[in-house]
Amino acid sequence: MDFALTDDQTMIRDAAESFLGDVSDSAAVRRAMDSENGFDREVWQRIGSELGWCGVAIAEAHGGLGLGPVELALIQEQAGRRLLCSPFFATVCAAATVIAEIGSEPACAQWLPRIAAGEIAMGMPLYGDVGDWATHAQAIQARADGDRWRLDGVAAQVADGATADVLLVFAETDSGLGLFAVERAATGVELNPLPTWDRTRRFAAVRFAAAGAQRLDSAARIDDGLSRAASLLRLYLAAEQLGCAQQCLDLTVDYTATRKQFGRVVGGFQAVKHRCAQMMVKIEALRSAVHGAAACAAGRVETRQLAMECIMARLLAVDAAFYCAQEAIQLHGGVGFTWEYDPQLYFKRAQAAANWFGNAERLRAELADALLDDAA
Amino acid sequence: MDFALTDDQTMIRDAAESFLGDVSDSAAVRRAMDSENGFDREVWQRIGSELGWCGVAIAEAHGGLGLGPVELALIQEQAGRRLLCSPFFATVCAAATVIAEIGSEPACAQWLPRIAAGEIAMGMPLYGDVGDWATHAQAIQARADGDRWRLDGVAAQVADGATADVLLVFAETDSGLGLFAVERAATGVELNPLPTWDRTRRFAAVRFAAAGAQRLDSAARIDDGLSRAASLLRLYLAAEQLGCAQQCLDLTVDYTATRKQFGRVVGGFQAVKHRCAQMMVKIEALRSAVHGAAACAAGRVETRQLAMECIMARLLAVDAAFYCAQEAIQLHGGVGFTWEYDPQLYFKRAQAAANWFGNAERLRAELADALLDDAA
């Protein structure tokens, strides 16, 4: 039993901190927000080629580094801290994880190496819990067409839908749920970029009309795989939100250290100190949760236990990210709700993210089912 | 529209404040807690004869003063502030209200004058919502026996059950719910005083075995009357809890004004000030709620609207009473959880009272039903 990071893990974390501090500072984030695509292509290319992050959690057999959830969570924490605007989340955290967990061997062999190499960007809806995935899949009908498939229907909110090379969606087949890849540029794919309040992660509504698709899932893997994939997605999102929350606290401590009111530094007022301390309590609790869940994901933990651990981390993340963004606004005073200062960026992200991979209420209900069906 | 108290109302409130400050200070409450019956008979007699509080809300036709919910709520607030140990609550607030709202005319004419005169004490269960009353009634079967009735079954927690002259219970008859009065000393009544954590309001378990009973309800009044009675009970309890919460704040402000830590008066620390301020916010909100609901109860308000107003007041009361007692303990520091200091008394009352006439969750659910069935 050892909860400490290895030297390699520390190195990955430090590299992420340093790189993202350079390329994704506040000015860079605002440039990306104002750009049409919503991200800086050069940064995305450097992530894929120079840093190799795209393959961190992908198996060596599929061209990745064969590291795992601990390493990817450490990168995600820094990405959240800097609100990295990038296809990284949808492609590497979401799509690659889903393919790796439920994809057939040929599908994994075809797609994972390309993701690992940073060659392609993928878009994917960030639905709520696993039950939601099935519900939303019903909005898209898939029918076989020779070797390939045709999709008809809509996906309401697809992350990076307007810019990714390939879209990954669940759809309803005659024999149940299936996972499909569609070229964004394919005939029959209609994209409608959505004006979201959070401009740091983009979404598009997608309409499929007999769009050509490739089926990726392996029927045998889907039950267990969906749950494991959902757990990992929640973990990566929780790690990202840990970074967001930490940055809110850091911004607030810095601001209140210089801002004066009534002849005193604001940070010297006990009410302000206590609020910052409570932010720190939530953040460190979340840090423990994320590292614990990541260690479970990296180890030999059965699917159901992993689900509980990752729900736990995600629940703490929803709360901590929103609370810290809220308090950052409040403790910045008047400038806190201006466009010019950064707390509003984290606040919008926290609000949007509250709905990804399950809101707090659904997560608690899912966890309660596990706990109360289980106990003696 | 006038929200101010009349001169008479102010006089009643001031008299209650002064009388209870004398006869129900901390030492008196502790004597009552340690006594077998749980209250001071002399104080109870003075309340009935000298002060006339027992008849405040009873109609003049039934020997009362013909005042109403506003006046009784004002007395209740002071009773709560001083944790008055007395049959007053069960007899005057609870039993008299239920009889007045659902009793037949002969029953009202028989019992209300005796209550108004302070001649008798009544015991009654303090069940949750109206639905609960029917459920609990099923634990007692009533069968007609000539002019009178016989009861068999149990009432788990009857306020003042071990000391009241007469017990008032709901029971199941062949034709539905009925309200019955049983002499405590009657044959077939077995009493088991309960060791409750809160010693300022006593309860007993009561077992009826063919106990002789008088039926009090008027079938025509029962539907509307149950709801109105429940509303008034919630109001009187909310008023009492307002007094409890206020006293917790007063004790805390006084204590922190003299107690020193780190060379400063504790009350000067901003964290302590803010906590006290938040207690005051909850208390003043509750005060507005109680006075608003009391004014509604005193006016021409339909049953359903009255129910909503009184649930509102009761909901705020549950929260404020518990929060203020909790904070009183916390802000008293080490002595806060000792027997010697008073915050623990209010804390135990708050915990016990959380279950009377509906817990917060049930109340919110009831209110939501009204709001969401109603709105367009």
Place this chain on the structure above:
Amino acid sequence: MNLEPTAADEAFRVEVAQWMREHLSGDFAALKFRGGPGDEEHEPALRKRWERELASGGWTCVGWPREHGGRGLSIEQQVIFHEEYARAGGPGRMGHIGEGLIGPALIQFGTPAQQQRFLPEIVAGREYWAQGYSEPGAGSDLANVQTRCWQEADGSWRVQGQKIWTSLAHESDWIFVIARCEPGSKGNKGLAFLLMPLDQPGIEIRPIRQISGGAEFNEVYFDGAVAQADHLVGQPGEGWKVAMGLLEVERGVSTLGQQMHFAHELELIIKAAKRNGRANDAAIRARIAQAWCGLRVMRYNALRMLSGGQIGLRREALIYKYYWSNWHRDLGELAMDVLGAEGSVMSDDPDVRPLQQMFFFSRADTIYAGTNEIQLNLIAERGLGMPREPRPAG
């Protein structure tokens, strides 16, 4: 204690409701439920026309004394007016700074000449006002005024400095400014209260873009801007007294109109919850019930405020800002939780967009006009007599 309305009040309520129904129509129908906090930039020109429409019916400055051009309504009738105005969806009032703040201040502290010059224009909806209190370095410490003013030989005043959080400055004609007229004075001593036209060379207005993307607040820069000699209110050095009188006035009967607006927001939330099924979730139901309780508390609390403070020694006035602002912020969270993922996309739906705006803009509620922290200090110090915060020299 009596909550029953008189017959006369009932009749008045019907009169207001009917007037609103008849006049908030045609072009003005588009203004229904618009122009509130977070939406103040909506159709300013049309809303100024609406102010003049109100004036034509005698519905501006309804609480002002008749001798100053008001309608001289009783408190009860003012409450009724504000309630029915809000219930009908009356738009956010472009004239509220004039009607609610500077007008009453001039009635109390102004010279007859000032009253004659300014009050009729406010009543008629012809001149609009902005306020110049807050400064960038001061925040909640209102008395920490750095903006300076001095008197020229001709008696006119010159102002140098910067104000911030001035709402709708770019839509206003005049601004009242508090500035330091005694060099070296500190805190609330040595201040002057000046009335200044905004359209002059020495004044520059820069919008502040806020969280929701809108920019109803401004920074206002004064570079030797001029106020006429006779546009000083009160004596030089006593500006604080005038300014504080205004802040008292802010807590007036209009609060009951604000509550009708809040009630409308809660109705939109209930509607959304029924539409998307969240109305079946126990937790959402509980929060809707809790929000409704807050509405009732605010109503009864306001009635206490209006009853002269007999119940509770004006403590209800002390808690009110803290209570409503936090309630409203919570309501914003409830709205977004009800909307779910749909809420993340900027909507044009008139049932959805106001909830989104409210969510973001309510973040300012607990900050402006005294942050939560300042409010709690005030409650503890004034309401409970607890020790004052230490203020080190500096």
Place this chain on the structure above:
Amino acid sequence: MNLEPTAADEAFRVEVAQWMREHLSGDFAALKFRGGPGDEEHEPALRKRWERELASGGWTCVGWPREHGGRGLSIEQQVIFHEEYARAGGPGRMGHIGEGLIGPALIQFGTPAQQQRFLPEIVAGREYWAQGYSEPGAGSDLANVQTRCWQEADGSWRVQGQKIWTSLAHESDWIFVIARCEPGSKGNKGLAFLLMPLDQPGIEIRPIRQISGGAEFNEVYFDGAVAQADHLVGQPGEGWKVAMGLLEVERGVSTLGQQMHFAHELELIIKAAKRNGRANDAAIRARIAQAWCGLRVMRYNALRMLSGGQIGLRREALIYKYYWSNWHRDLGELAMDVLGAEGSVMSDDPDVRPLQQMFFFSRADTIYAGTNEIQLNLIAERGLGMPREPRPAG
């Protein structure tokens, strides 16, 4: 990062569990899950016998070095021991002050003679210790020590003053006391750390009855009470250093055992909820889920503490007291909300009574050993480098 146990650790876990199963039986079976916080007065004599039973198996002082009579377990094995001890329902340890506080302090600061005199008695479960830190006037301000001590001609020390919140003083043989040996000194300067037998004429113990009716805390009055010359630990004037060393030790591996106790309480709550149907209420279910999350957080947080602080620079240690105490207080509320009206009556049911005791006693959790307010100050000042609270001279 690796949470998988080694084979040796797994074997050790089995060994502990088996020993506990075999020995926590017979007379001792009645002690299962008893004697924890709020229940410390339960069967003290039997629990002292249990301590000697533990000693006979070599299960006292398992983390102490072997040369001082301990078992010299690794951190991992200590964790396993505490977990299995708690899982088996091992009773609250009568010897925990000796084993967890004064023993380690003597190992670090004591003379060889002191170590030889006291450590074997602690290991064997023959002598029990109480702590004398807090004073009535000091509260959270531990350094504000008023109790005085002075040295007599024969070298012995005399103590005059009063200590408070001394748990189980009436069941203990010895007390360690921090007292002011340099008249006129202030704060943490000029203090001495003394070891004193409790059974002597100059010491009077008065129980403090607390909210739940029990009295495991005491006031201890010293009226010229005597400590032998060689029972001073450290140098005169350096008592604070010794005392602070103890407080550090308090945050040790035993925290994982405490968590098993918490987990047991949550199990009782789930059991009660299933029994009375509250397990069907959405709000109760959500709170149970939330409580479980807190358990996991505490576990991972403790593992961080034990991993040497690499993740997060020991910030996890700084938040721990605040986190667990508030979590536990919330758990008490959840327990009572699940029990409902049944919870208002003192119960003899072994599934109910512990929850009631926990509800009341957990009120102390956020107060003793640093109130919430002190904890938040520490977190802000040490964890975030924010300005220290001003401490006026006085």
